[in-house]
Amino acid sequence: MSAAAPGILLARAVLSRLIEPSDVLGQALVAVAGPESAARIAAGRQPAAGALRRSVAALLEENGVQASDRTFEQGLERWLPRAADVAPERDLATVARFGGKLLVPEFEGWPEALNDLGLGTPFCLWSRGPGRVPDARRCIAVVGSRDATSYGLAITADIAAGLAARGSTVISGGAYGIDAQAHRAALAGRRELPGDDGVPVTIAVMAGGIDRFYPTGNEDLLRGVAEAGLSLSEVPPGSAPTRWRFLQRNRLIAALAAVTVVVEARWRSGALNTAHHAAGLGRGVGTVPGPVYSANSAGCHRLLREGSAVCVTDAAEVLELADPFTVPVGEEPEGTLPDAQDRSPRADHDGLAAEDILLLDALPLRKGSDMQKLAVVAGLGVPAVRAGLARLELAGLARRTAQGLWQRSGR
Amino acid sequence: MSAAAPGILLARAVLSRLIEPSDVLGQALVAVAGPESAARIAAGRQPAAGALRRSVAALLEENGVQASDRTFEQGLERWLPRAADVAPERDLATVARFGGKLLVPEFEGWPEALNDLGLGTPFCLWSRGPGRVPDARRCIAVVGSRDATSYGLAITADIAAGLAARGSTVISGGAYGIDAQAHRAALAGRRELPGDDGVPVTIAVMAGGIDRFYPTGNEDLLRGVAEAGLSLSEVPPGSAPTRWRFLQRNRLIAALAAVTVVVEARWRSGALNTAHHAAGLGRGVGTVPGPVYSANSAGCHRLLREGSAVCVTDAAEVLELADPFTVPVGEEPEGTLPDAQDRSPRADHDGLAAEDILLLDALPLRKGSDMQKLAVVAGLGVPAVRAGLARLELAGLARRTAQGLWQRSGR
Incomplete structure (x- = not known):
């Protein structure tokens, strides 16, 4: 790979060697000049024209980065001391030895999601x-x-x-x-x-x-x-x-x-x-x-x-x-909290209407109660008690005794 | 207290005896007729005129509660069976024996916050x-x-x-x-x-x-x-x-x-x-x-x-x-997490600017490094290295060796 590596790969390998991560000036330079010119400029092998510097400064400003007259110069001061270390073919060969490769925005395999980083986008990704x-x-x-x-x-x-x-x-x-x-x-x-x-x-x-x-x-x-x-x-x-x-x-x-x-x-x-x-x-x-x-x-x-x-x-x-639209938040978790673990004393009335809860509360566990008594205890009218008892009986929560009285049943 | 209890106290004591909590019809009746009439109506001692019933129904509708022609009748059916149990003087005397009292919206001591419950406001609070x-x-x-x-x-x-x-x-x-x-x-x-x-x-x-x-x-x-x-x-x-x-x-x-x-x-x-x-x-x-x-x-x-x-x-x-305006959310908790407990390996650079973090990373722990070398390792220009070293020296993070080289210091 290294011998025939395209210029863009070599250029981005150089940029990643010269410039520290998140150096937004470097990324702005790439955006304006392209990776190959940017690499030559960062390595001191090509001068940066005034127009280019102004475009870079403008791009920085657009991205909310204050740029001064010295900004570009300071970038070169940071990058040039490392120019002697540049050896992109060697780096690519090293990675190839590990069966790895260099991912760059121009070629397939680049994770597009990284572009969301704007000027903080990395020059490349060394992968293994x-x-x-x-x-x-x-x-x-x-x-x-x-x-x-x-x-x-x-x-x-x-x-x-x-x-x-x-x-x-x-x-x-x-x-x-x-x-x-x-x-x-x-x-x-x-x-x-x-x-x-x-x-x-x-x-x-x-x-x-x-x-x-x-x-x-x-x-x-x-x-x-x-x-x-x-x-x-x-x-x-x-x-x-x-x-x-x-x-x-x-x-x-x-x-x-x-x-x-x-x-x-x-x-x-x-x-x-x-x-x-x-x-x-x-x-x-x-x-x-x-x-x-x-x-x-x-x-x-x-x-x-x-x-x-x-x-x-x-x-x-x-x-x-x-993917927040696939599963409604607040759905009961499966498996992790088996019902047997939930010792809440209030399971019976789940799903019951208010009147039926009142009535269930009023039903004696033993003996029995007639409808008039149930109406007083529950705070319900007799017709409501009659209708409610039918519902509770159907739900297995109330039953009639041999004497025709009502008591709790089931759970 | 009980002998001379004002009518409103007695009326609300009656209402709390006849009507279950959150029976919005009862509260609507009180809102329209006043507590004393409401208590008499709920206990079957006073008829409810058609105009009053219509006003109650209208109030319920205003509060999003569907009311039918039978709504008022059903309320009376719920409440009347308990009319025989009504004994507000006895209840007030019971509470007085405990040194307690009855709190009502009309008198001092009523928690105004309860009124936020609208038609769910309780008739009164028995307190002890x-x-x-x-x-x-x-x-x-x-x-x-x-x-x-x-x-x-x-x-x-x-x-x-x-x-x-x-x-x-x-x-x-x-x-x-x-x-x-x-x-x-x-x-x-x-x-x-x-x-x-x-x-x-x-x-x-x-x-x-x-x-x-x-x-x-x-x-x-x-x-x-x-x-x-x-x-x-x-x-x-x-x-x-x-x-x-x-x-x-x-x-x-x-x-x-x-x-x-x-x-x-x-x-x-x-x-x-x-x-x-x-x-x-x-x-x-x-x-x-x-x-x-x-x-x-x-x-x-x-x-x-x-x-x-x-x-x-x-x-x-x-x-x-x-009172969310007194203490900013996200402030470091006091005491609970002493610094000694925080073994984060990244304490040195807290508050440092990016260039100083780069420079700190580049400073050798032993021996020493000159500014040119530091510039290459840190990815900074020599002028930036010079300025940064001065800052780090002041912060106690860098020092000059006898040979005029720079190394890390302090923490």
């Missing part, structure tokens, strides 16, 4: 693994604390496995805790990996290069994700997973998925950052409630209080957020 | 205890499952005690589980009972007469509430706590409080009924999240998903719902 990136409607991001509790790990496993079983792709960041559990459960949750349609069961979006598995404690898991699913990064092979790249990586997770679910998060947590990116992009955001005494749920409850996320408790509820 | 009913802005209802979990009991205690300590009146229904715990914690949460201002620390709104403590297992607690706070009911002494009255009682709890908090509730629960009443009245509704595996939190999560309630985790958050 047999899968393709599915349509965002099929992707659910599951993210959360590194230091997850056993509760958080359990519900993550349930949700991720449930999503995988329903054909969704579980996207996460490959970190310890919730992220790792989400990948792990998704891998375990679907038998055929990857699907015949090339849709991976899980995708890890990395903050550093896809040639390294970070954190090292997750190496086996992340290798498994790359072999059975897909590993993605906007920074080229060899790049370190810096704080900045972690923060920017979150926007990719949010953009790639229809829904972002935060399973556990502390009051301050990177997962909240991902949730806010998702909300800003108009994606669904769900969060899992937990015990209020758990610091690992404080961030989730914060999202709920801010109205930034919807409360979700299982995979089905997560999927409602992806 | 030294306290008065405070303004709704000061009242918080805390309700939930009878079969509470230890988690539910713990958070109920924290919230109710916190509310009591802040001067709120905790309203609940006196049932087992969450209700009982709310009363108990409120009683324990404030030293002086009742306050000098007559504001009770807690109010139990009963489904049956205030002469009986129901359920019997809560007798000691409810006696304590009546002695130190206030016990209320819309049904007269001697009335049984029927299912219907339990359901209707919930609307009184919702109306009396500025906020209703559901601490624990199953998927079907009377507490949800109270929450929906509160929402319908435009009151604040809060609910406490819990483990998704707990059936006792399923109703709470249901409220959150429906958007019927706001997520609350402590007394301060509950009070924000009573």
